Amino acid sequence: MHAFYTDEFVLPLPEGHRFPMQKYRMLRDKVSQNLNGINLLKPNPATRDQLLLAHSPVYIDQVFRGKLSPAQQKEIGFPWSVEMVERSIRSVGATVDGVFSLIEVESKHQSHHKPHHKAAVNLAGGTHHAMQHTGSGFCVFNDTVVAARVLQQLKPQAKVLVIDLDVHQGDGTAAITQGDHSIFTLSLHGHHNYPFVKQNSDLDVALPDGTGDEDYLLQLENALSRTEQCFPADFVFYLAGMDVHQNDRLGRLCLTDSGIEERDNMVFSWLSKMHLPVVMSMAGGYFKDLDHLTDLQCASIGRLLRFSVS
Ligand SMILES: [Zn+2]
Numbered sequence: 001m002h003a004f005y006t007d008e009f010v011l012p013l014p015e016g017h018r019f020p021m022q023k024y025r026m027l028r029d030k031v032s033q034n035l036n037g038i039n040l041l042k043p044n045p046a047t048r049d050q051l052l053l054a055h056s057p058v059y060i061d062q063v064f065r066g067k068l069s070p071a072q073q074k075e076i077g078f079p080w081s082v083e084m085v086e087r088s089i090r091s092v093g094a095t096v097d098g099v100f101s102l103i104e105v106e107s108k109h110q111s112h113h114k115p116h117h118k119a120a121v122n123l124a125g126g127t128h129h130a131m132q133h134t135g136s137g138f139c140v141f142n143d144t145v146v147a148a149r150v151l152q153q154l155k156p157q158a159k160v161l162v163i164d165l166d167v168h169q170g171d172g173t174a175a176i177t178q179g180d181h182s183i184f185t186l187s188l189h190g191h192h193n194y195p196f197v198k199q200n201s202d203l204d205v206a207l208p209d210g211t212g213d214e215d216y217l218l219q220l221e222n223a224l225s226r227t228e229q230c231f232p233a234d235f236v237f238y239l240a241g242m243d244v245h246q247n248d249r250l251g252r253l254c255l256t257d258s259g260i261e262e263r264d265n266m267v268f269s270w271l272s273k274m275h276l277p278v279v280m281s282m283a284g285g286y287f288k289d290l291d292h293l294t295d296l297q298c299a300s301i302g303r304l305l306r307f308s309v310s
Contacts, residue, residue, distance in 0.1 A: 001308045002101040004043040004094035005123045009087035030298040046092035053149035076135040088140035094122040095143035098279035118277045119308035126239040126283025128170035161233035166241025166283040167251045174199040184231040209252045213259030241283035268307040
């Protein structure tokens, strides 16, 4: 299974900034030390043409040319820098390359075999707050929408499902794909959490503060079965945000380690049943204890790996 990393593209952040940039390198180290059968790769940068599948030319040029207003930079949460541009396009590129890795494998085996690889992972990504005309909430460009539409350029009939289980609503993804019936957005998120103005996903499940394993898993099971009834997906993007965990500083929900494990198992057994390929992105995670966070992320990638060869 291919895993795409972007931790070499580090953002210069002011001292004391709350974004845990070092988690990406820690995760790559753990994946390389603990998981056999993972091919760790540096992604290509997303191109301007690819970004245009989700974003307006004016906004893309503002980012590329360093013309974001102070208000726009504040909304994104990162100060503009050359490194920020590079990191943003590599992070989108990691999800796009995840798509390419599955499509390539599929075409090689097309005639007689089912594709051997059914999954790829972006060790970062899941930048679901990025809108068509602006960035927001640590998200500059929307990797999922760009990658979904790159896939649809290769396979024009493909119906794409986004399973967004990050604790924050996938508002950018929902807004950009509003009215696009070839992309179905499912978002399970904290009702009282950021973004405070929600968009309309195709299926939104808003959870109260303090939601624990049992209620969460029940809601997820219902959401997957409703999705199955109304959308014939061919390809899935899974945003596996760990910010639903009880230890997350920003999450407001109360999932435990085993709840996270069951969540993945529910998603992956549903994908197996539906014979769907998936690109997973790690999305949010803001624990104080980054060792614990990256242990959970690494375990999640291990489960994806087992799914991909099953
Ligand atoms: Zn989040």
